[in-house]
Amino acid sequence: MKRILYCSKDDLFTLKDTCPSCGAATTTTQPPKYSLDDKYADYRRKAKEPLRKEAGLL
Numbered sequence: 020m021k022r023i024l025y026c027s028k029d030d031l032f033t034l035k036d037t038c039p040s041c042g043a044a045t046t047t048t049q050p051p052k053y054s055l056d057d058k059y060a061d062y063r064r065k066a067k068e069p070l071r072k073e074a075g076l077l
């Protein structure tokens with residue numbers, strides 16, 4: 020089944036693998052599958068680190 024894809028740059032939904040507006044690769048709208056292992060926790064924390072420093076939480 021073809022899933023709806025999303026371009027975060029243009030805030031645009033599409034079925035194509037690349038954005039029709041800016042040509043960038045689109046990302047899926049589905050959240051990652053729930054897992055007790057949480058394989059992406061490290062990546063998620065690293066991605067949010069600058070925002071937390073900005074907010075003075077770190």
Ligand SMILES: [Zn+2]
Nearest residue numbers: 026029038041
């Ligand atoms: Zn785009």
